[in-house]
Amino acid sequence: MNAALQFAERFRVPLCLLLVFGIWQAVHLAGVVPEKFFPSMPEIVGAFWRMLSDGTVITAWVTTFLRALIGLIAAASLGIALAILSDLSPVLSRGIRYVSDILQPIPPAAFVPMAVFMLGLGTKLYAFVIILVTVWPPYLNGVTALQAVSPVQVNTGRMFGLSRSQILWQVRLPAALPEIFTGIRYAATISLIAVIVSEMLAGRDGIGFMIYKKVYAMRSSDVFALMFLVACSGVLLNGLVALLRRALTGWHMRMMERPE
Amino acid sequence: MTSILTADAVGKAYGTGSNRLPIIKGLTLSVEPGEFVSLVGPSGCGKTTLLMCLAGLLAPSEGEVRFKGQRVTDPPIGLSVVFQDYSRSLLPWKTNLDNILFGMRRVTGMDKAAKRDRAMEILSAVGLTGFDGHYPWQVSGGMQQRVAIARGIAAQSELLLLDEPLAAVDAQTRADMQDLLLDLAARFNQTCLLVTHDVEEAVYMADRVLVLGPRPTHVVREIEVDLPKPRDQLATREHPAFLHARHEVLALIRSMRQRTVAA
Ligand SMILES: Nc1ncnc2c1ncn2[C@@H]1O[C@H](COP(=O)(O)OP(=O)(O)OP(=O)(O)O)[C@@H](O)[C@H]1O
Ligand SMILES: [Mg+2]
Numbered sequence: 001m002n003a004a005l006q007f008a009e010r011f012r013v014p015l016c017l018l019l020v021f022g023i024w025q026a027v028h029l030a031g032v033v034p035e036k037f038f039p040s041m042p043e044i045v046g047a048f049w050r051m052l053s054d055g056t057v058i059t060a061w062v063t064t065f066l067r068a069l070i071g072l073i074a075a076a077s078l079g080i081a082l083a084i085l086s087d088l089s090p091v092l093s094r095g096i097r098y099v100s101d102i103l104q105p106i107p108p109a110a111f112v113p114m115a116v117f118m119l120g121l122g123t124k125l126y127a128f129v130i131i132l133v134t135v136w137p138p139y140l141n142g143v144t145a146l147q148a149v150s151p152v153q154v155n156t157g158r159m160f161g162l163s164r165s166q167i168l169w170q171v172r173l174p175a176a177l178p179e180i181f182t183g184i185r186y187a188a189t190i191s192l193i194a195v196i197v198s199e200m201l202a203g204r205d206g207i208g209f210m211i212y213k214k215v216y217a218m219r220s221s222d223v224f225a226l227m228f229l230v231a232c233s234g235v236l237l238n239g240l241v242a243l244l245r246r247a248l249t250g251w252h253m254r255m256m257e258r259p260e
Numbered sequence: 261m262t263s264i265l266t267a268d269a270v271g272k273a274y275g276t277g278s279n280r281l282p283i284i285k286g287l288t289l290s291v292e293p294g295e296f297v298s299l300v301g302p303s304g305c306g307k308t309t310l311l312m313c314l315a316g317l318l319a320p321s322e323g324e325v326r327f328k329g330q331r332v333t334d335p336p337i338g339l340s341v342v343f344q345d346y347s348r349s350l351l352p353w354k355t356n357l358d359n360i361l362f363g364m365r366r367v368t369g370m371d372k373a374a375k376r377d378r379a380m381e382i383l384s385a386v387g388l389t390g391f392d393g394h395y396p397w398q399v400s401g402g403m404q405q406r407v408a409i410a411r412g413i414a415a416q417s418e419l420l421l422l423d424e425p426l427a428a429v430d431a432q433t434r435a436d437m438q439d440l441l442l443d444l445a446a447r448f449n450q451t452c453l454l455v456t457h458d459v460e461e462a463v464y465m466a467d468r469v470l471v472l473g474p475r476p477t478h479v480v481r482e483i484e485v486d487l488p489k490p491r492d493q494l495a496t497r498e499h500p501a502f503l504h505a506r507h508e509v510l511a512l513i514r515s516m517r518q519r520t521v522a523a
Contacts, residue, residue: 152348155317159335160415161366174353251353255397 039221048225056210057229064195064206065233071130072191072237076184079135083142083180084168093143100136108133108194112201121202129198134191141183145176178252181245188237196230207233263290264328264419264451265314265339271322271476272306272313283309285476287323291419296445296452298462300509301472302516307455308344310477311421314453315341327419337366340412344423344455347404350396356383356407357392363411382410385444402429402437409441413448420445422454426461435493438465442491459513463487463505464496471512474520483508 008015021041027033028040039047051057086093111129119125149172157167199208207226214222246253272284283306291297301307312318314325316332316339325332327339340363343349350359360379367375383392386406388399396404405425412420425441426434442465445452456462462469466485473480485505487496496502 150345150348152343152345153351155312155341155343156349156351158317159315159341160363161335161337171351174351249353251395255352255395258397 036218037220039224043221044224044228047219047221048229051222051225057207057226060205060207060210061229061233064199064208065236067126067130067206068188068192068195068233068237069240071126071195072134072184072188072241074127075131075134075187075191076138078131079138079183079187080142080180082135082139083146084173086139086143087146087168087172096139100140103132104136106133108190109197109201112198115198116202121204125202126195126198130191130194133194134187137183137186137190138180139183142176142180145179146172148179149175178249181241181249185238185241185245188241189234192230192234192237262329263326264293265289265291265453266326267310267314267323268326269323270310270313270320270325272309272318273321273476274309282476284313284320285478287478289470289479291451291453293418293451294449295468296442296466297454298466298469299453299455299472300457300459300462300469300513301455301477302474302513303457305472305475305477307472307477308423310472311341311423311453311455315339315421317341338416338418339421340415340417340419341421342405342408342412342423342425344425344427346408346425347396347401349408350404350411352395352397355393355395356388356399359396359407360411360414363415367414367416379410379414382414382448383407385447386410386440402433405429405437406440409444413444413450417448417450419451419453422452424455424457427457434461439491439493441465446490459506459509460497463502463509464491464493469505469509471509473516480516481508481512 025041028035028038048057082096086096108129111132112125115125115128119128153171153175154167157171162170195206196208196211199206200212203209203212207230211223211226211230214226267287267289270284270287271282273280273282275281287310299307299310309318313320314332316325316327316335319333327336330336350356351362354362357376357379360383361375364370364375364379370378380392383389386409388403388406388410391399391403391407396407399407405428409420409422409425422441426437429437438461441452441454444450452465454462454465456465463485469483469485470479471481471483472478483505486501487499487505
């Protein structure tokens with residue numbers, strides 16, 4: 001029993017994939033959905049292989065992934081910078097809070113048409129949409145976490161002669177970083193969604209645009225293959241965030257993991 | 261001899277207007293170099309607030325604090341606080357050694373290697389040899405407390421303000437820690453001001469006990485403790501002077517409590 005659990009824990013990713021494949025195949029064989037819209041696993045893999053060998057999918061994927069990654073880095077940096085500024089100035093904090101209250105509930109798709117008119121169909125569009133929807137989780141977590149730093153830690157810094165800005169950089173920001181990373185992790189998912197949606201609605205390239213074209217061409221196995229690719233990209237993006245998180249706030253992860 | 265620390269008619273109130281809550285009023289005290297002074301007072305009377313004012317971490321509303329003759333406005337070099345909430349005062353992203361080095365950032369006349377050696381020396385003096393690479397959350401509460409004390413001393417401190425440092429430990433550890441503290445004070449030439457709610461501890465440790473009154477607090481009485489050094493957990497506690505001082509403090513606290521209840 002224990003050995004089986006250990007095995008499951010160790011190979012959880014391939015096991016999950018296998019499970020998804022199995023269920024997918026079962027649904028396909030049961031015939032509840034017309035075959036045309038629900039291709040079998042081998043067909044999807046075949047479709048993926050075809051797109052891979054003619055090279056189209058690779059350039060599209062690189063384009064999309066880089067957009068999501070660069071957008072995430074920019075948005076996270078901006079979010080942290082704004083959180084620090086908000087911390088220094090309560091007036092600014094309130095101002096940004098109003099803006100975020102208005103903008104945050106708007107889904108990424110709703111920004112795209114407006115952005116097309118304002119910014120055209122280029123890089124600026126992606127930058128605008130991604131940053132506008134991705135900046136909030138790191139920002140909001142940053143503001144809360146900076147406020148929540150224990151006064152004892154701040155007093156410790158003051159006692160040893162740290163200036164206000166040194167306390168911010170050497171005490172409060174490190175203390176707030178774990179919570180900021182929770183926001184960045186969430187932002188990573190949103191960033192990928194924003195890129196795909198923008199590409200679908202206003203793009204000329206990228207995976208989103210490719211999915212859009214394939215949908216209109218009724219190439220359902222291609223569409224599903226691309227969807228799996230997007231899912232894997234999400235996992236990869238989260239993995240990159242987790243790597244950075246472990247490098248910068250590994251102490252916190254180990255502190256949380258330790259047995260009581 | 262000039263006092264190392266003086267508080268002259270210090271007052272402190274939190275809040276403003278109708279929410280104004282006076283915590284300290286007309287408090288005067290002085291601590292001489294090399295002395296060990298205990299501060300006892302009822303819970304919530306403002307002991308922590310007082311230490312914050314003495315350390316330059318909180319500005320008094322009235323009066324002034326002087327450290328080595330200089331008026332205290334910011335935390336001065338040479339004065340360290342060991343906070344009541346010591347586990348939170350250690351930075352969890354730094355190892356024990358790095359926490360101590362963090363406390364030494366204002367220390368002058370030592371290069372990096374010398375600071376490191378000094379930090380290791382003080383760590384071993386508090387009995388934590390081999391724990392320099394551990395993080396504070398990897399060691400016990402008592403050990404964290406000793407790291408905090410070591411950090412205070414390492415900061416080229418002459419005066420240690422200790423805020424109920426032994427409140428959370430069991431009786432045996434407590435006795436050991438008391439002797440360790442006395443030992444450290446002598447070995448590293450630390451003048452100490454110890455806040456405690458344990459009257460016996462206050463007398464056992466100190467050359468002088470200051471008794472604080474209820475809020476708004478001030479020094480109600482000053483009791484000289486004339487006991488031989490080094491102190492000994494058995495002999496000192498049976499010494500007539502110990503029993504006498506203990507009696508005086510307890511009687512005073514009891515009379516204050518009766519007065520508060522009556523009022
Ligand atoms: N920042 C603050 N604002 C308003 N009131 C405060 C603040 N800090 C403390 N107080 C109040 O001031 C009083 C004295 O607090 P303080 O912590 O100095 O007492 P203490 O003697 O150290 O208590 P304890 O024995 O619990 O350690 C308490 O009634 C507390 O509620
Ligand atoms: Mg207190």
